Amino acid sequence: MNSERSKSYSLRRRAVVKELLAQRGDALVVAGLGAAAWDVTAAGDEPLNFPLWGAMGGAVPLGLGLALAQPSRRVLVITGDGEMLMGIGSLATVATQRPPNLAIVVLDNERYGETGMQLTHTAGGVDLGAIAAASGIPICRTVSDKKSFRSVIPQIQKEVGPLFFNIKIRAENLPLMLPPKDGAYLKDRFQLALLGTDAII
Amino acid sequence: MDSLEPETWPQDIYQVLVENRVRQVAYIPDIGHASLIKMCHKSNNMKTVVLTTEEEGVALLAGAWLGGDRGVLLMQSSGVGNCINMLSLTRVCRMPLLILVTMRGEWGEFNPWQVPMGQNTKQVLTVAGVLTFAVNDKDRIKETVEAAAKMAFEGPAATAVLISQRILGAKTFDR
Numbered sequence: 092m093n094s095e096r097s098k099s100y101s102l103r104r105r106a107v108v109k110e111l112l113a114q115r116g117d118a119l120v121v122a123g124l125g126a127a128a129w130d131v132t133a134a135g136d137e138p139l140n141f142p143l144w145g146a147m148g149g150a151v152p153l154g155l156g157l158a159l160a161q162p163s164r165r166v167l168v169i170t171g172d173g174e175m176l177m178g179i180g181s182l183a184t185v186a187t188q189r190p191p192n193l194a195i196v197v198l199d200n201e202r203y204g205e206t207g208m209q210l211t212h213t214a215g216g217v218d219l220g221a222i223a224a225a226s227g228i229p230i231c232r233t234v235s236d237k238k239s240f241r242s243v244i245p246q247i248q249k250e251v252g253p254l255f256f257n258i259k260i261r262a263e264n265l266p267l268m269l270p271p272k273d274g275a276y277l278k279d280r281f282q283l284a285l286l287g288t289d290a291i292i
Numbered sequence: 293m294d295s296l297e298p299e300t301w302p303q304d305i306y307q308v309l310v311e312n313r314v315r316q317v318a319y320i321p322d323i324g325h326a327s328l329i330k331m332c333h334k335s336n337n338m339k340t341v342v343l344t345t346e347e348e349g350v351a352l353l354a355g356a357w358l359g360g361d362r363g364v365l366l367m368q369s370s371g372v373g374n375c376i377n378m379l380s381l382t383r384v385c386r387m388p389l390l391i392l393v394t395m396r397g398e399w400g401e402f403n404p405w406q407v408p409m410g411q412n413t414k415q416v417l418t419v420a421g422v423l424t425f426a427v428n429d430k431d432r433i434k435e436t437v438e439a440a441a442k443m444a445f446e447g448p449a450a451t452a453v454l455i456s457q458r459i460l461g462a463k464t465f466d467r
Binding site for chain 1: 315316339341342343344345347348349350351352353354355356357358359360361363377378380381384385386387
């Protein structure tokens with residue numbers, strides 16, 4: 092396990108997510124629990140964000156169900172390395188379904204950030220991009236510097252998927268930026284914005 | 293089994309799913325669901341999603357519902373235990389979830405490893421907030437799935453139909 096490496100990564104999570112979501116268009120955004128949900132909220136709390144406060148391991152399969160239901164909309168899953176590891180089998184499910192509108196972005200700081208910054212498996216050399224590629228997701232990239240990140244933003248937004256991007260980010264503790272906590276409210280506002288009033292009657 | 297005639301209850305379930313406008317069918321296969329899974333694969337209106345673990349299906353169908361699709365989750369009783377934490381998503385977000393469980397470890401089971409989950413399936417679902425509908429008569433499967441689907445999608449609620457091993461016949465591996 093490499094306990095120091097991710098402290099020196101140049102990409103910063105809040106700036107990465109802010110830049111990614113500045114060009115989101117009409118994308119539907121699913122955020123995995125913990126820091127990824129706070130990052131998405133820091134970039135702007137929106138009805139078409141679905142931030143998870145639990146259901147660890149569920150961000151990618153939830154994004155898949157949404158992508159299958161809404162084939163004309165871009166679905167962007169933004170999650171952390173610990174959350175992705177818990178639902179790692181879902182990458183095989185995504186590869187099997189091949190939703191062209193699904194992009195998965197993992198913010199990989201090699202830590203469980205909400206529980207004391209303990210090292211995850213990626214600090215021990217586990218390569219999430221390689222797992223995604225071996226699962227059969229056709230486009231997989233690992234990005235660790237600003238120039239490469241900027242170059243992949245158009246891919247994340249537009250390219251025919253499914254796509255998987257592992258973004259190596261600095262391990263850092265940042266102020267909490269909490270989205271609404273009530274799941275029923277998050278669901279209702281999302282459906283209202285996406286499907287209109289008929290959906291919530 | 294009473295006769296060599298093919299069972300009709302899988303077709304009955306399929307019909308209920310069609311009538312309920314189910315669009316996404318997530319499953320970990322069980323021999324008891326084999327005919328139903330085949331029918332769903334053939335449907336032009338249903339997307340079938342084979343999972344790596346049952347909890348994926350809980351999250352998948354939450355995403356489906358957010359996007360306006362109704363779904364169903366097919367599994368055998370051993371898969372229920374895999375879903376527990378993910379069911380918090382369904383519950384906290386007050387979303388519908390329809391689960392069809394074929395039972396193992398319940399009636400004439402030859403494999404003792406199926407018994408701990410099979411004997412506790414109903415209790416586990418109940419404490420996780422899922423309404424359960426047990427059925428042990430094949431002529432009552434259709435009405436039971438109809439009732440569970442109605443309470444799931446009109447609720448919204450999480451509901452599970454437990455299809456008894458008495459109907460399925462105990463698995464033997466022909467031993």
